[in-house]
Amino acid sequence: MEEKYTLLDARNLLCPMPVIRVQEAVEQLPSGSLIKAVCTDPGALHDIPAWVRVHGHRLIDTAVENNEYIVLLEVQHEVDTQ
Numbered sequence: 271m272e273e274k275y276t277l278l279d280a281r282n283l284l285c286p287m288p289v290i291r292v293q294e295a296v297e298q299l300p301s302g303s304l305i306k307a308v309c310t311d312p313g314a315l316h317d318i319p320a321w322v323r324v325h326g327h328r329l330i331d332t333a334v335e336n337n338e339y340i341v342l343l344e345v346q347h348e349v350d351t352q
Contacts, residue, residue, distance in 0.1 A: 275303075276299060276305050278305055278308065280308065280310075281309065282310055283309070284311050285311055285313045285317060286317070288307060288313075288314040288317065288318060289318055289321050292305065292307055292321065293321070296327065300345065302346075304330065304343070305342070305343050305344075306340060307343070308338050308339075309338065309340075309341070311339070314341060315334070315341065318341040318343070319341060322341075322343050326348065327343050330342040
């Protein structure tokens with residue numbers, strides 16, 4: 271069974287734009303959503319996973335395919351307990 275994800279096309283964008291686009295997508299999606307970011311900037315393989323860790327989301331996978339850098343992450347928003 272294939273997982274459903276939001277495809278984020280960040281091709282031809284240079285740092286810091288791929289991370290900014292991921293951040294914008296995360297703000298619009300509920301917890302548990304998957305985002306697949308496809309980038310051409312090789313720095314995205316470091317920058318996006320670092321942003322994911324700092325902001326408490328979950329990195330699922332990274333890959334390089336046909337000179338594109340792919341990051342799959344799961345959105346995990348904090349729940350307000352008050």
